[in-house]
Amino acid sequence: MDAVDSSLALAPPRVDVTASRSIGRRILGRAARSGGFRIGAVLLAGLVLAAALYPELSGIDPAMRDIRARLLPPLFLGDKWSWAHPLGTDQIGRDMLVRCLVGLRYSLLIGVASVAVTVLIGCALGTVAGYFGGRTDTVIMRITDAQLSIPMIILAIAVLGADRPTIPAIILVLGLSNWPVYARVMRSVTMAERGREYVRAAQVSGATHPRILLTLLVPLLVPPLLFTSVLDVARMMIFESTLGFLGLGVQPPTPTFGSIIADGRKYLLNAWWIATMPGVFLCLTLTAINLIGAAFERARNTIHGGA
Template sequence: MDAVETSLALAPPHADPAEARLMSRSIGRRILGQATGSTGFRIGLALVLILALAAALYPELSGIDPVKMDVRARLLPPLFLGDKWSWAHPLGTDQIGRDMLVRSLVGLRTSFLIGVASVALTLLIGCALGTVAGYFGGRTDTVVMRITDAQLSIPMIILAIAVLGVSRPTIPAIILVLGLSNWPVYARVMRSVVMAERGREYVCAAQVSGATHPRIILTLLVPLLLPPLLFTSVLDVARMMIFESTLGFLGLGVQPPTPTFGNIIADGRKYLLNAWWIATMPGLFLCLTLTSINLIGAAFERARNTIHGGA
């Protein structure tokens, strides 16, 4: 989470607000340009796009209902295994005849939606509170930081059990829980760098020229600090997808019959000896998705470190 500090270290203070913004955009473009030129980024992006398109289109185009039972097709193996496979179900079926490929892709769609939305919520809350605390300081900073410390003292799994255990674990509820569990990390980072930036010459020049506090925050500080956090948050999407799958496995995620990675794997663990593909196929999709996202995040991290080291 030192991406913001590192990026700011590359940008010397400027008296001109416009020049400061241009420097920030230049750093962001350099990081983005170097990251997108790496092989790891291209492989990760290609995998993410293929998986996202498959999850968005195949379940609809195939015409297969991911929750409809077909006991005549139960426990069919994948195409590459056994002698009872069917072209209609290339990755096999589960214990009540539901297609594993469609269910895995619908689970991927749900998991990816929850991961991206929860990280977006985390960024929104954390950046807003951290910026306000760092810019105004004093009593505002004290109140925000005490709330942050209180939130950090609650483990994510405990918060999930407390909220989802007493309410219906719908997709919005899970996004809310995951978003609320991680915002203090972003808030603390934003607070520290905003406190360092608020005394620079370009901020003082804007204050002297009569710019209001909201204008300074939204037009000067946020454009300067947000891009490095966006690069870092890519890895958080993978982490949120893992946690969403964990909740589903524990029965605290999206409830059946809606397929998710967690509840499919939880159902399939009973059939590992005679129908291992029920739990394995969604696990492979999850691993492939996480690997591709981590390749993209690692490319941003290497680009940031390279630019910082060469500065």
């Protein structure tokens, strides 16, 4: 290999990966300076801290029943409220604030974990399809098309309805519902990158395909998708709540937003807070995540538009 090929094999990979990381830092920095990002970050941090600390500090079991305290209204309503239950109690005397915060824990856990599964599967298959092309690309894309043809709710009923749903099973179902979107994006970008000089130089220098994928393409292509995936966390939280409402989510006595709302729909006329409070917490969390995700999107579009 001549001197020109040697220089191509060494220099461009470092430059491109460094540039990608620099763009990621610029996106994060620009987003962090926006008002929407700050409001969303503060709101989300407050909700996460409350969910992590209050149930433990209060010492209240979210499944503990107290018939004598059933259907107590929140502090701001009525004349039968109790300081021990700031957001009231449900039909069997369980504390609504603790149940909503524990539900927030599980909703965030499932939302973040399912997006991680989505990104992992989608990016891996999309990168492989775009890099190798040919029959490999055809097979992966046909699998992708087949997955896109299956509605999420049908997949959930088929997998979760067969047995008692578990948290890993719910995460897997939600993760499998959206990976084709990431696979298609990664495939198209990888196909554009595989002909670049730094990839060809690495191939000429004897680098193996796994090494090229893991050390050159993945570090270059994945960071921009991570910002986009923030918005998918909110969508997965909605899906998780939908499954819980249908009885296909985390099973009782563990509280989740969907299951609490489903239990409270029978009491909308005389105890509306049972179904409303988890909805309020879910809306606040989704608002915070969407503000952060929208700030990332605006920052990325501004940087790429000005590049």
